[in-house]
Amino acid sequence: MTDHPILLRQMFDAAIAAAQPASCLPPHLPPPPRGRTIVIGAGKASAAMARALEDHWPGPLEGLVITRYGHEVPCSRLEIVQAAHPVPDAAGARAAERMQALVSGLTADDLVIALISGGGSSLLVAPGPGLTLADKQAVNTALLGSGATISEMNCVRRHLSALKGGRLAAACHPARLVTLLISDVPGDAPQDIASGPTVADPSTCADALAILERHHIRVPEAVRALLESGRGETVKPGDPRLSGSRTRMITTPQIALEAAAHVARAAGVTPHILGDSLEGEARDVGQVLAGITRQVVLRGQPFVPPCVLLSGGETTVTVRGQGRGGRNVECLLSLALGLDGLPRVHALAGDTDGVDGVEEIAGALIGPDTLARAWRLGLHPRRHLDDNDGHGFFQALGDSVVTGPTLTNVNDFRAILIEAATPPAT
Template sequence: MDDPARMLRDLFDAAVEAADPALCVPRFLSDLSALSEKGRFVVVGAGKASAAMARAVEDCWTGDPDNLSGLVVTRYGCGVPCDHIEIVEAAHPVPDANGLEAAGRILEMAQSLSADDTMLCLISGGGSALLSLPAEGIAFEDKQAVNGALLRSGATIGDMNCVRKHLSAIKGGRLAQAASPGRVISLLISDVPGDDPAVIASGPTVADATTAADAIAVLEKFSIEVPDNVTAWLSREEAETPKPGEAVFKNADTRMIARPQGSLEAAAEKANELGLAPLILGDAIEGEARDIATEHAQLALSVAAGDGPVKLPAVLLSGGEVTVTITGNGRGG
């Protein structure tokens, strides 16, 4: 290999391109013209890629420009200029006031829909923190504190989002509930193991099979202390999210437009072009980052010694959601 660093960069670029909203979004909106013929067409969304998704929607829009509007919230530094869809930047992974205000406005847009209207929801990784709107009686500061404790606890993304859903006025299918009887179309870019739509950004438009009791169990499992008002809310009937089979999802359509496995396969294809033997270890790897790193290193050493499942020159590819348990004052996310 003349330039291993360049090869790794090429593999990374191929993986990212496979999930590029400019390429993925148009393929799943071939019916955009028909969708926009009747009623209002409102675009909302949240996530680190959602502003780029909004730009892609505008680029393939062929309807009346005056009938395209909406609001998308993304992470600071991830904004993309749009002409008709407002882009708001907010904090991730711990929510801030910008995300709170944006989530409230998105919920109001959903509540304004009639049966003739369509809401296009653009969801990508990071959407859960960016779409933060506490449930009734829960202070925003309390929700921030719970979210921070979850991030430090070592909980999986599924466990974290279970709690987030039941403390939210917008997650766990509540956004689709608010939009009913309007039509809801969700375009999802997955960044979670298993590609479960209910886990991606805490599933704002997807039925939730978890319960408030599950959320309490997560808090107990990781010994997370929460304010009394949070405990009180989780014991109330109103804390339950909309469940599978409920009528509010009758007009909801979910489309998975990109997933980790697709990016790994794109990187593997590029590896073959470069003369490397690719080995995909999986797209749903979970566990402590230090443990996963050790396992990867051991396999790499085995391959280098000629004892592995692939012959040199080779590259190991994997995806998932590993956990870093913070024991001191961690920085970043």
């Protein structure tokens, strides 16, 4: 078998490559319109999507997309604006205001192409009625540390925005609208990708309020007032302003996992995709994966080694410590603790956008010797987990995975590689 860290990294790289806009976007482009073509977009992959569109569009183009700082891709006809993620900033707010103006006054002969990917929830920031940017920043910060799922967080965000929850699509009416989506959410629900600026939303202000209550999230009074009044209601299915809107999913977490599975097969390792939408507390998911892995190693059930267990989705972290962490390294450290040095097991967990949490680190690797090496260095794995300090732990071991900005985003990637048992000596 190929060197374990190398094979794990090859699978991770293949997952990222399968989600690159340059290859997956062109087949989904619509025909040019009689009128203008306006391009708008938001997300960590939006700049790369804009470049892919430019490279394959036969006619005039104009427009604006917003991406995360450091994820810019040079474009000649489309403007790329960089803004903050995961907590929004003034640059994003200014760009969102310009985007709204860009799509106003269009005609039925015009075409709007929306390039939407994960990260757009904070990048496309337009406070709802009576709210300020500071209000949105406070809510985003509270949501990120609450343990709420991505679906729950985006439900709240949709109802506090002037553009999300279908409002940007409504602003494009009567132009024809085609939304090209890169999914980074469990289940690939369009309304959850960047909080659904160009798609209808069936959820309500009451749903958003219930989420805040369930997770004991304190928000500014103006936020609560907006939700309680119903003034934050989103654009609902059947709204006539969305009649000319079409949505196309151009790549997903499942496609990325299948690309990784192909690499494993080529290396003589049987892949098993456990799911593309695993959710829950990152440390809990790590413990569950450890239990499944133990059964494979010790019992040959439900899979026989050599094999690799692949999974995606988006876990959550309830922040209680002061460390430097992200959901992937939190899950991986929990997995390492659950395995407790179990032989023949190596694993990688990383975010396909190259950023786990707020660190410019995609994730990390573990092997059977991870805990032993940590103890020799004077590290205490359990203390690091309790302090939400996965990055601090893996950096000290030299086991971080750094990719730089990948210019795409199909969320979490996990691969647990299990070697075959060594035959007994004769």
